[in-house]
Amino acid sequence: MRCLLFLNGKYGEREEIKLDPTDLLIAVDGGVKFLLSRGLLPHIFVGDADSVDQSQLKMLEKSGCEVMLYPQEKDEIDAELAIEEAIKRQAQQIIVVGWKGDRIDMILALIYLMARCKVPIKAVSDDLEMGTVSGEALLEAEVGEKWSILPICGDASKVTLKGFKYNLCEAVMPCLKPFGVSNVALSNRVFISVKEGKVVYFRWRREPL
Template sequence: MICTIIANGKIDDFNKIKNSVLSSDLIIAADGGCKYCLNNNITPHLLIGDFDSLSQKEIDIVAQKGTIIENHPKKKDETDLELAINYAVRKQANEIFIYGGLGYRWDMTIANILLLANENYKNIKISLLDNNTKISVIQSETIYSIKGDPGDIISLIPLRGDTKDITTKGLEYSLNNEPLFFGATRGVSNKMTTNLATISITSGLLLCVHSFNMNKNMEV
């Protein structure tokens, strides 16, 4: 099952992602992300959070349209986005796309990116997206495929320490069973040479940042 989560961060042009959102099996609005849904005539299946970014009128509008409302206390241990991801996991989503998880606040942006590396989500494909970027985590002992265009920028950033035995295909600067070291920048600003690139690793965890043409609609 594919789930899309709309968070309360920056979305420059919702029209570019609207079709992708509507094609999802499950649409979740995380607190203030509901405003994007209301402004674009999308009814989420679930509204979740502590609702400190919404008015009661906005909550009532989606509730009247059949949206499930899950209210959490303001004093809690998780962000609204983490609550939304956990709900999607409980509903057995195997792929999650998150829009509005980047921008505005650096602390929230960094925390949202690191959420992708949560051990509880290791068997689920989760991506953070904006209008020209897709951020994902590549797990060990996997082959990760990237669809794009020649010239798209791919950055590979180790998480939780060094990443070993990385092999890439379809990138300008290739790796052949080579490591990338935590805290170093060797994997930043590579480029796709074809419409399909692959990355495989045997040990470690990689953050993959795919930056693409800003003028095309986001397709996931």
């Protein structure tokens, strides 16, 4: 089962979410507004409701959505609670949307959560995809796309990159030397292998400004 998390971030004007009938939709607090604007009802609502009107919550409950409310003062961010809930529901893949915005700290926190998650997880938007790799990953790409691969949660060792303009073979990528910025895909499939540590990748679907 695939699970989609809709966060309370910015959604692009061309944001297109392709859904499957078997997808589990989780609205993460204010992310429910995007779903409702598209005429979609989430299966689960997770959050402290600080970005949602009470009328919307009542409507969700009446419509059969499972509403899981948490206190505003807590150690976890809403996205973390939603990821944990998706794992409890035995999600085999997690897609995060609506994650971009002005809160750079929240984006960094999301990257840490993705690095911790044992279930395959990636964050997507209309122009950018990001995910973490520990082990091996064969990822879709388009020739000419800009990619950045950076170590996360410490240095990454024995890193191999294939299908890029700048390939690597079991190289060390130190956190304090971010040389993996602005690589270019030369194939419709790229390969990333990390034998020690983890990396985060940024796939620019459109050329960034």
